[in-house]
Amino acid sequence: MAVENAIAVENLTKYYGDVRGVEDLTFAVKTGEIFGFLGPNGAGKSTAIRVLLGLLKPTRGTARILGSDVTDRHAAIAARTNVGYIPGDVGLYGDATGERLLDYFGSLSGDERREELLDRFPIPRNRKVKAYSRGNKQKLALIQAFMHDPNLVVMDEPTAGLDPLAQNAVYEFLEAEQRRGVTVFFSTHILSEVRKLCDRVCIIRDGRRVALEQIDTLVEKSGKIIRLDLAESPAPDDLIFEGVASASRDSDDYYRLVVTGNDFEGMVDVLDQYTIRDMEIRETSLEDVFIEFYAEDVDREMQRIEPPPEEDWKTEGERA
Numbered sequence: 323m324a325v326e327n328a329i330a331v332e333n334l335t336k337y338y339g340d341v342r343g344v345e346d347l348t349f350a351v352k353t354g355e356i357f358g359f360l361g362p363n364g365a366g367k368s369t370a371i372r373v374l375l376g377l378l379k380p381t382r383g384t385a386r387i388l389g390s391d392v393t394d395r396h397a398a399i400a401a402r403t404n405v406g407y408i409p410g411d412v413g414l415y416g417d418a419t420g421e422r423l424l425d426y427f428g429s430l431s432g433d434e435r436r437e438e439l440l441d442r443f444p445i446p447r448n449r450k451v452k453a454y455s456r457g458n459k460q461k462l463a464l465i466q467a468f469m470h471d472p473n474l475v476v477m478d479e480p481t482a483g484l485d486p487l488a489q490n491a492v493y494e495f496l497e498a499e500q501r502r503g504v505t506v507f508f509s510t511h512i513l514s515e516v517r518k519l520c521d522r523v524c525i526i527r528d529g530r531r532v533a534l535e536q537i538d539t540l541v542e543k544s545g546k547i548i549r550l551d552l553a554e555s556p557a558p559d560d561l562i563f564e565g566v567a568s569a570s571r572d573s574d575d576y577y578r579l580v581v582t583g584n585d586f587e588g589m590v591d592v593l594d595q596y597t598i599r600d601m602e603i604r605e606t607s608l609e610d611v612f613i614e615f616y617a618e619d620v621d622r623e624m625q626r627i628e629p630p631p632e633e634d635w636k637t638e639g640e641r642a
């Protein structure tokens with residue numbers, strides 16, 4: 323019988339020595355979902371994925387795939403026969419041909435769907451993998467991950483390096499797999515594929531979960547963006563009314579309000595004090611939502627590279 327959650331991660335923490343990979347991460351992927359795993363570079367996505375595959379040992383917390391604890395070697399090995407995996411760095415096994423590699427993986431877990439997948443994602447199967455283009459390596463990885471007909475597939479940036487046509491072929495394929503009941507979990511930086519494919523997403527930053535939502539809810543919650551060109555130059559905060567989540571000024575001097583409520587009377591009252599030269603109202607896009615989640619990280623990153631105050635550069639003697 324299928325488990326309710328194909329993946330269940332609870333308070334998962336993984337440190338590499340002093341370096342935090344993920345911390346206190348909790349989420350579950352329901353059986354049959356297409357689930358996106360997102361976050362800025364270095365957020366901890368690959369770390370979590372590698373723990374799920376039993377390739378890294380958690381420092382604390384638990385992770386289960388298809389009901390099996392990933393730290394229970396025997397159970398996890400048994401579960402792995404029903405799991406497909408595409409690692410983030412598909413670049414191994416350079417000297418073998420694609421065909422040979424598929425023979426090898428087939429001998430480990432089965433390959434009943436191999437020919438069907440080779441038809442769908444054609445690759446130069448008799449050429450050495452080290453001579454493959456990035457896209458062909460990625461297609462080989464896809465074939466390898468799906469050819470034993472797994473129930474769950476875990477993928478670290480599965481469409482990286484694929485051209486738009488091949489990307490679309492992958493999207494259609496994943497949707498068809500979902501209709502067959504396969505659970506799909508993948509990390510990505512490509513928001514259009516998140517919008518197209520995912521039922522839900524987990525967003526992490528600095529190793530911690532910052533959002534776990536249905537895609538539709540995420541967009542609905544985020545409201546509208548109002549861009550304004552005013553003849554006057556009020557401080558952005560002067561434009562805040564009930565329901566404004568943030569007010570800022572764009573590089574082109576337009577004011578940018580993110581509005582989550584529906585208090586348009588309040589908006590009219592505030593804007594009545596100014597001369598509006600131009601105004602644009604639009605629904606927030608998924609891109610806007612993600613930038614909000616990622617942005618704090620960018621701000622902090624910028625602070626980190628700003629030089630410290632001059633005083634800090636001086637030696638003890640110079641300060642005295």
Ligand SMILES: Nc1ncnc2c1ncn2[C@@H]1O[C@H](COP(=O)(O)OP(=O)(O)OP(=O)(O)O)[C@@H](O)[C@H]1O
Pocket residue numbers: 338341342343344361362363364365366367368369370410
């Ligand atoms: N083998 C390792 N040894 C030490 N630190 C590591 C190792 N692998 C990852 N890290 C650190 O763990 C943190 C999370 O990295 P991870 O690769 O999991 O992030 P990511 O979200 O997959 O990033 P990206 O989107 O850039 O692939 C980073 O600070 C990274 O430097």
